Amino acid sequence: MDPIRTIHSRTVVMPSSNIDTDQIMPARFLTTTTRDGLGKHLFADWRYDGNGQPNPDFILNRSEAVGCQILVAGRNIGCGSSREHAPWGLYDYGFRAVVSTEIADIFRNNCLKNGLIPVVVDESTHAKLIATPGSLVSIDLEGCVLTLPDQSTVPFVIERFARYCLLNGVDETGYLLSKSAEISAYEARTQL
Amino acid sequence: MTARTLFEKLWDAHEVVAETADTPAVLYIDLHLTHEVTSPQAFSNLRARKLPVRRTDRTFATLDHSTPTDTDQLFGKIPIRMQSAAKQIHEFEKNCAEFGVELLGLTHKQRGIVHIIGPELGLTQPGKTIVCGDSHTSTHGAFGALAFGIGTTEVGDVLATQCLLQRKPKTLAVNVEGALPFGVTAKDLVLAIIRELGVGGGTGYVIEYRGSTIRALSMDERMTVCNMSIEAGARAGLVAPDETTYAYLNGKPHAPQGAAFDRAVAHWKTLPSDADARFDRQIDIDASTLEPMITYGTNPGMSIGISAKVPTQANDEVHAKALAYMGLTAGQALQGQPVEFVFLGSCTNARLSDLRAAAAIVKGHKVAPGVRFLVVPGSQQIKHLAEAEGLDRVFIDAGAEWRESGCSMCLGMNGDLVSRGSYCVSTSNRNFEGRQGVGARTLLASPITAAASALAGRVSDPRSRLTA
Numbered sequence: 131m132d133p134i135r136t137i138h139s140r141t142v143v144m145p146s147s148n149i150d151t152d153q154i155m156p157a158r159f160l161t162t163t164t165r166d167g168l169g170k171h172l173f174a175d176w177r178y179d180g181n182g183q184p185n186p187d188f189i190l191n192r193s194e195a196v197g198c199q200i201l202v203a204g205r206n207i208g209c210g211s212s213r214e215h216a217p218w219g220l221y222d223y224g225f226r227a228v229v230s231t232e233i234a235d236i237f238r239n240n241c242l243k244n245g246l247i248p249v250v251v252d253e254s255t256h257a258k259l260i261a262t263p264g265s266l267v268s269i270d271l272e273g274c275v276l277t278l279p280d281q282s283t284v285p286f287v288i289e290r291f292a293r294y295c296l297l298n299g300v301d302e303t304g305y306l307l308s309k310s311a312e313i314s315a316y317e318a319r320t321q322l
Numbered sequence: 323m324t325a326r327t328l329f330e331k332l333w334d335a336h337e338v339v340a341e342t343a344d345t346p347a348v349l350y351i352d353l354h355l356t357h358e359v360t361s362p363q364a365f366s367n368l369r370a371r372k373l374p375v376r377r378t379d380r381t382f383a384t385l386d387h388s389t390p391t392d393t394d395q396l397f398g399k400i401p402i403r404m405q406s407a408a409k410q411i412h413e414f415e416k417n418c419a420e421f422g423v424e425l426l427g428l429t430h431k432q433r434g435i436v437h438i439i440g441p442e443l444g445l446t447q448p449g450k451t452i453v454c455g456d457s458h459t460s461t462h463g464a465f466g467a468l469a470f471g472i473g474t475t476e477v478g479d480v481l482a483t484q485c486l487l488q489r490k491p492k493t494l495a496v497n498v499e500g501a502l503p504f505g506v507t508a509k510d511l512v513l514a515i516i517r518e519l520g521v522g523g524g525t526g527y528v529i530e531y532r533g534s535t536i537r538a539l540s541m542d543e544r545m546t547v548c549n550m551s552i553e554a555g556a557r558a559g560l561v562a563p564d565e566t567t568y569a570y571l572n573g574k575p576h577a578p579q580g581a582a583f584d585r586a587v588a589h590w591k592t593l594p595s596d597a598d599a600r601f602d603r604q605i606d607i608d609a610s611t612l613e614p615m616i617t618y619g620t621n622p623g624m625s626i627g628i629s630a631k632v633p634t635q636a637n638d639e640v641h642a643k644a645l646a647y648m649g650l651t652a653g654q655a656l657q658g659q660p661v662e663f664v665f666l667g668s669c670t671n672a673r674l675s676d677l678r679a680a681a682a683i684v685k686g687h688k689v690a691p692g693v694r695f696l697v698v699p700g701s702q703q704i705k706h707l708a709e710a711e712g713l714d715r716v717f718i719d720a721g722a723e724w725r726e727s728g729c730s731m732c733l734g735m736n737g738d739l740v741s742r743g744s745y746c747v748s749t750s751n752r753n754f755e756g757r758q759g760v761g762a763r764t765l766l767a768s769p770i771t772a773a774a775s776a777l778a779g780r781v782s783d784p785r786s787r788l789t790a
Binding site: 145146147148150152153156157158160161162163164165175180204205206209210211212213214217232234235236239240243244289290291294301302303305306307309310312313316317320 | 335338339343344345346348350359360362363366367371373376387388404406407409410413455456457459471472473474475476478479482483484485486487489521522525526552555557621639640643733734735742752754755756757760761
């Protein structure tokens with residue numbers, strides 16, 4: 131995983147609340163056995179019509195969405211399934227951060243493990259971001275600060291260890307493997 | 323010692339390394355359930371790092387999500403129609419063989435939906451930590467086990483280390499009092515709880531379902547309630563173990579046997595929350611005022627009593643968008659709404675008691691013309707038991723399809739699909755847009771509401787078909 135420090139990008143805004151994992155990555159694309167190439171299926175049922183043609187009204191099919199790395203979504207994005215295919219698809223498409231007032235638990239965890247920064251902001255910041263799609267926003271992971279186009283700054287919270295992993299491009303599996311002596315001791319102690 | 327909740331006792335007993343400000347806790351996982359969809363990339367990760375599965379004796383595998391429920395495809399008489407699913411199933415078989423994980427393969431008599439077979443085989447037990455790459459792992463909490471869904475990266479972590487990095491969640495007590503009225507089931511109760519909490523209301527919490535109503539539920543019913551905890555955003559739901567739990571587990575193949583069972587029960591009796599334990603949050607539900615529930619929208623929180631009208635919510639874009647997708651109008655009744663599909667199945671409601679309850683309504687009647695009624699037992703064992711009681715004949719004689727076990731029409735990835743624009747009364751757990759197929763319109767309800775609706779060809783109140 132590549133280290134991440136800052137993201138400076140225009141936003142894509144999807145104001146609906148409760149955007150669930152079945153919208154982000156419909157189940158029929160879950161029969162893959164790799165994590166690659168899921169970006170083309172991202173939001174497939176909103177992005178393409180019944181004949182597989184791009185729906186011109188959907189934000190990801192519009193020119194202003196090209197190259198955007200920050201997705202601003204309505205409250206409770208990522209609710210539903212534990213499918214990691216959802217963050218894999220978002221990352222593969224090019225997103226590097228998801229901003230909302232509330233981000234579902236398992237989805238947030240999965241984002242953190244895949245180089246996608248989940249940023250939870252207050253209602254008023256969120257309202258500003260929703261009202262100004264395409265605005266230029268900075269996300270500084272080291273300082274945990276989001277900077278709005280008017281240069282006002284908003285702090286956000288990321289679990290410290292996950293932040294350390296993102297900043298340094300290390301994964302948690304390696305950390306867990308380094309605890310194998312403690313794990314063996316636990317197994318011995320509890321007679322497992 | 324300070325009073326502790328059931329959750330806190332489970333958490334404390336599994337901390338390998340306690341959490342600090344800088345690092346999450348290292349939490350030991352007693353049981354890891356795996357399936358074909360969320361594990362391939364985890365096994366690839368192990369292979370890339372040249373790592374074995376640390377505890378094959380604590381890892382179990384089944385095939386359910388992309389597995390066909392058509393008999394000929396399942397038993398190899400004809401090829402599996404979805405090629406990507408066939409490839410995924412084959413890769414899972416290879417992975418399990420290579421890493422030494424016990425797989426209940428396609429034709430195994432104990433195969434079934436992962437959250438149905440864990441309890442059925444007695445793998446699920448009070449006091450355990452249980453994970454699976456599936457959000458409905460919360461089901462196993464019905465036994466007083468800390469059980470939650472994880473992503474594929476975490477599946478890899480557990481395969482490699484039998485542990486997970488976790489921050490301690492908060493606790494939420496859902497206190498339910500009052501007897502469930504006639505025709506009101508555990509499914510209706512949990513839909514009412516989700517409506518009360520909202521689909522994000524449980525985020526960051528582990529729920530403990532408490533109160534006399536919960537104590538009176540069977541294990542099957544407790545599993546239905548815990549199963550849908552994630553639909554309120556809570557990763558885990560718990561019910562304290564009691565005599566109902568012990569009676570269910572006694573004699574199950576993987577449960578402790580003989581004297582070991584008695585010792586286990588003595589330990590399980592120490593697990594319930596202490597009388598003066600404190601929860602971070604509490605809500606109270608009066609079960610006695612509920613009626614059969616049904617969803618009208620595109621998340622499980624959008625539900626109404628079956629005799630109610632679709633609510634009006636002015637200036638609510640989400641509500642308007644959901645109704646447009648569902649082809650429904652605010653103020654209309656759902657009862658009487660024509661349906662083209664009825665699905666009885668899923669990890670929420672495909673246990674023997676669900677099939678029996680539905681069969682009691684269906685018996686001697688016919689499925690309405692134009693309705694496709696799919697009945698999918700939760701496991702091969704349940705299918706076998708149901709057939710021994712003649713339930714298959716009841717459904718088949720009525721005109722329903724009787725299938726092999728699997729996730730089936732709960733999610734459109736195994737060939738069982740609701741067609742675009744069609745309505746489906748479904749006993750599953752999610753009514754998200756497109757979940758049951760592109761453009762499918764899902765109405766979540768109980769098995770008896772589903773059965774009554776299949777006969778009527780319309781959304782139907784099950785109470786009219788029940789004898790008191």
